[in-house]
Ligand SMILES: [Zn+2]
């Protein structure tokens with residue numbers, strides 16, 4: 306099969322022929338029909354992820370068709386349209402037994418712990434635990450983004466963030482995850498304040514339902530900064546604030562955006578090179594804030610999200626801004642470092 310392969314970090318990703326994968330006894334091989342390009346892929350290529358062994362094939366946001374099925378798989382057959390959460394769970398550890406597959410102790414992640422979906426085929430483990438059916442009316446390009454940015458944002462806003470209609474929700478960073486969070490919070494009846502440095506990202510946030518926007522680039526170094534602007538717009542602070550970017554600055558700004566008893570949800574991954582962020586803990590104590598993390602979403606929890614997609618109240622298709630063939634993927638991967646875009650690029654491996 307064709308796949309995007311790199312043998313050294315940060316250089317020379319190229320499309321080449323590699324052996325086709327075979328399914329493990331509990332796994333499947335999926336023919337990849339669409340796979341999203343994500344900043345996590347760029348981090349992996351740069352060598353920021355300790356799970357990756359070289360040579361490597363990136364790609365973790367995928368949708369496609371089951372091509373081959375392991376002997377122990379009971380729920381899936383060849384020809385099924387499927388996607389997966391980016392965290393693939395083992396199904397049998399204590400976290401999985403508790404229903405928390407998103408923090409599985411023996412998780413696998415295609416594109417990180419093994420070869421991923423920037424390829425014509427990808428192997429997925431523990432298929433009965435991890436595969437999610439993609440309804441016929443949902444395109445592969447749209448379904449590809451569900452397992453990473455969209456499901457992650459859904460769990461952050463709805464499950465961890467416990468959003469309620471009428472609440473103020475601040476979203477710091479309007480890339481793929483942030484824009485998904487804006488759309489989901491607005492669909493839940495919240496009033497959303499979107500924060501970003503890029504005018505194009507704020508424009509999209511407004512189109513996806515943000516009630517107000519804060520241009521962080523205009524506020525750098527001002528007293529109060531972005532958090533002050535959010536507190537003013539929301540009459541004292543957001544009920545729920547999400548750091549969808551992942552940086553010491555946006556993390557602190559998110560916590561400082563909250564009103565008393567507010568909830569901060571950290572979604573954006575914080576690069577280890579930046580060190581652990583400084584969290585304003587005096588404010589956390591004084592205002593009884595909650596600090597929460599969110600890490601993907603288990604396959605069994607997809608139902609309510611898929612129902613909102615089916616009903617049209619969530620439109621993940623609107624997040625897809627460009628599609629490219631596999632041959633263009635290496636250059637697009639390299640470009641992720643300098644252009645953390647406001648839209649979503651989907652790769653079609655068979656194009
Ligand atoms: Zn991703």
Ligand SMILES: [Zn+2]
Pocket residue numbers: 394395396397398399400401406409410411412
């Ligand atoms: Zn597990």
